[in-house]
Amino acid sequence: MGLALKTYPTLTAAGEALAAQATARYIGGGTLVVRDANEGDLRFDTYVSASDPELSAIAVTDGQATIGAGVTMAGIVREPALGFLAPAAKAVGGPAIRNMATVGGNLFAPTPYGDFTVALVALDASLDIEGAAVPVTDFLTGRETIYARALVRAVSFRLPAEGSFRFAKVSRIRPKGLSIVTIAAVVEERSGAITSARIAYGCMADRPIRAPAVERALIGKARTKDGIAAALAVATEGTSPPTDAIASAWYRSEVLPVHLGRLLLSP
């Protein structure tokens, strides 16, 4: 049977509709779900969308950012208060995709997609799911299970200290290509020593992950070649990179420390 679109004024109403119909899927920007339909994914026959204006709101106050799940990558790039995040938003697709793809959709994008979410992991973002605050890493762990049909209202995070956020997407194709490895880092320093570090990887597992061993190894060290050596030595700890059309697991593991080192040492 044909597909149908059902639009609801609020996310809550959309959520109820989704819960009531197993063959319904939520549509944000459409870049994932409409592709699935075009390619003959028969597991769903209904798109559910919400026209809730709150979903496309961005609020940055008192060092706290809250981004509606329906905000597009282009919307992030346009927001002056989120300038540090522009490289991560620009890492997603080409210009047309960025005008459509949303923050909420990116959370569900399977590896090797989902570059923006890598940034959210490094920012230790929290998701608003039906009023509950869910850490982004918890969400990712349960993405195909308990959160498979979750509706994310917004993501929020503390703004990182000036100059502490770093982001790199390594791709075969420029300026737009799938990721070999994506790295986001929030590294704070005082008096020449690293005081805190949150490191996130894309494409080093089947979903974005944190790199706790690296984070530990950076604390107290200088951000120099020698200072980060111990961290690079444990760069691949806890990773299980995929082999896909872009790169093999072997290659991803081999170059991860190289790219991590370059990112950490970049000015």
Next chain:
Amino acid sequence: MAMKHGRGVAAVNYPTGMNLGGDPTQALVHSTPTGNFMVTLSSVDLGQGMKQIMAQICAETIGVPTERVIVDTADTDTGPHCMGTFASRGTHRAGNAVIAAAKEARQVMLEVAAEELEVNASDLDTDGAGNIHVRGAPQRSISIFDTALAAHFKRGRSISGRGMFLIPRSYPDTETGAMKPSTCYAHACTVAEVEVDDETGEVNVLTVKNVFEIGRALNPKMVEQQLVGGSWMGISHALYETTEPYYPSREHGGRDFNEYLMPGPGDLAETEVIVLERPAADGPYGAKGPGEMCANPQIPAIANAIFDAVGVRVDTLPITPERILRALKAKAAQESAEAVAH
């Protein structure tokens, strides 16, 4: 990290037309009552510009401006037989057929003009702008428009021609392989400069300088289109493309333009194209087929440049960062083993 520079060269040739011949193409040309010319074919334009080139060939042969020629092609009800567009045969085979048809049509056109001007057809020439005149006496002239009108309504003549081009099929000798695969060859030499990241195996192609010998550039801007696009595809083949990245494993084949890798607009090498023309004896106005040849020399030139840069050979296409990195690691392991042995 170190970015290592290198450069490499390669030289190639390429046959024009179907291997071993036996691949006919036919063409028909006729005039409308007002002196436009229709070329009828069944050859296919893949985007390389076959329609435009056939119009220019017909126009040159008849002696009219290209705008006076209309090409109607690829309808099997109307177009005479063509083997198809492949094997760098379109321009060469169809071009020759169009020349033959246009020559026959031109002869009728001159005969009609001769009757109108009361001279011998052999004394007439065209000016390329739409007129026929007596050679050496340009004031004694008639327009092609009037000639066509006269042919249709007064003289009862059909200004038309049939063209056919066939290189007879060659059969290879079973023991020696003696055969005639092709009648003319295009040529190329490419020098590529690369930089290779010796920690990641990534390659940037900095420049490619391509020299192509193609017989005759029938339309230089369209030749440039083919050669520049082909040069890009050569780079793409060298470093990026395969449907099965882990061949012979059938896993992980690309399903879309994100997974099937080709260089993007941010990956372009500075590309220089230089064209030489040594007309082919049997080519239409000397032309050979450049469309396939132009994508070949970049591949080995880049492979050789990578060796020049980092001292490793990757003899399997595509030359991916992974293959280079594996070769670099193998080389390093071998060198350190040798150092220990000494």
Next chain:
Amino acid sequence: MELRKTYFADERKDDLKEIGQPRLRSDALGHVTGTTTFFADRNLPGLLHLKMVRSPHHHARIRSIDLSEAEKHPGVVRILTAADVPHNVYTILILIQVGPEDETVLATDKVRWKGEAVVAILADSERAAQEAAAKVKVDYEVLPAVLSIEEALAPGAPIVNEYHGQNYYRYDSGECRKVRYGDVEAGFAGADHILEQTYGSGPIEHAPTETTGCIVVPEGSGRFTCYTNTQAMFFTLDNASIILQMDGAKLHMVGGTVGGGFGGKVDVTVEPIAILGAKLTGRPVSFIYSREEEMQISSPRAAEKLVIKDGVMKDGRIVARYVKAYIDAGAYSRHSPYGAQKSAAHFPGPYTVPNVWVDSYCVYTNRTPSSAMRGFGVTIGDFALEVQMDKLARLVGMDPLEFRFVNAYRDGDMKAHRQPTEGAALIECMQEASRAARWPVAEKYLAMSSARREG
């Protein structure tokens, strides 16, 4: 782009009026206004969509096909199986007497590659066709698969394609196309150095932006108009005529405006089955490859393996060249026997070598059938040859460009396939490359000419 008119000026008259002029393309206006009509740019009332059910296995026996659920699916108009195809086993090049017929339009008792067409669904909408395709039940008995050239040629390998009887194409010359010129063993015996190397490649896709497809309209006259993006109108018409056992006079192919070909649209994989669908339903039928089908189902450029062994003298002359080339045809011939033969004719490349031995094999594996692509039979060979040339130059301590001058063919030189060289221009290309790339070579090479030998 620069036209360097100084070369071969005496062989050319540059007095033409239309030829050599950079006229604007007559078709570009349609392209930039979006008004160029590609085959799919037509809307037809009652159009049916054809969707193929494909093999999920590399090699399997078909025990049974159950269409009962699919046939009942709303929107399904007709389902085609092998029994509906009048002449189901075909091969494209039968038109030029290159047989045997070895490929099924729709699989009968076996599938030989993952992706092979088994059942064709004709439905009112693409979605209905997709849904019905999911309801087709095919019972397969999976068979051992042969996925590489080495596996295919190993003793006792499973037979990929019974129409050939062995895992390679049998030419009139035997298991391979052969070229024998001079005495290659004597050449090696007298050589200062010998270098044997192996080269390879993976399959490559044409990846045109417009996928392969056609729309077929049954006409009141009893004829069928097929709007197609084939690269070869009569290849398609004649093969469709054979497969459908239909008089060619009933077939009308319309095409000639193609969104990129690169050799990928010379197979005849969509038109015959779509015409059959139109015939059996009396309705227009559209069969257009999805992007995924274009990437993984349409024929790629073959993977190849090449072994090159050369004998070379200290002064740089190549005195013997031995080439074994293996083309991975996949499960069916399509154009591969032709490509392997073209490859044989291409060696030893644009060089004059007195002793040459070439064996070129077309090998069958349980893979997507490969076929023609830009540079067919030559591109991968050129990669191997020209990397080998670089290695040889370094082996004898010569500059790689100068090394090629030493060996470049000239007019009158006898080629390995026993045709004298005519119209050579390799030397001039290299001279110009030397200048353009600032890659200096000795004066004697700059003084060379393709048209004659020195002294």
Next chain:
Amino acid sequence: MTKVPVQFVLNGEEKAEFVESGATLLRALREKIGDTSVKAGCQQGTCGSCAVVVDGELRLSCLTLAERCGGCSIETTGGLAHGEVLHPLQRAFNEGFATQCGFCTPGMIMAAKALLDRNPQPSREDVVEAISGNICRCTGYEPIIQAILAAARANSLSAA
């Protein structure tokens, strides 16, 4: 199949059509309205051949639901010329030999238009970024980049 009414402005003209609920804008434009300048190259969002401008923003019509475009203003390459007067981008692509097979051209021109409408004097890097979601298999991109830069120059001359 449920049909729903959709109204939008296409290239300055009001359009009202019944489309299948859940149908893509690509389908609606090509099959309902007959604007076949919008090409279906992949229907995956990976080639850009179907790119259109919706309310000033570049979109992929293959991933956009027609029903969600109600009330929008949509631009396609099919409506870019004013009679016989070509848009500067169309002129630049034509005169710059930036088309070969022509299949990617309409989407490419839309991507370029979305850029020039916001940034009339783009750098080469801006142009590269703007067309990064559009695949061309024939040209090697360079002639396309040059044509877009030429159109921008022509624009600035006519504005001066």
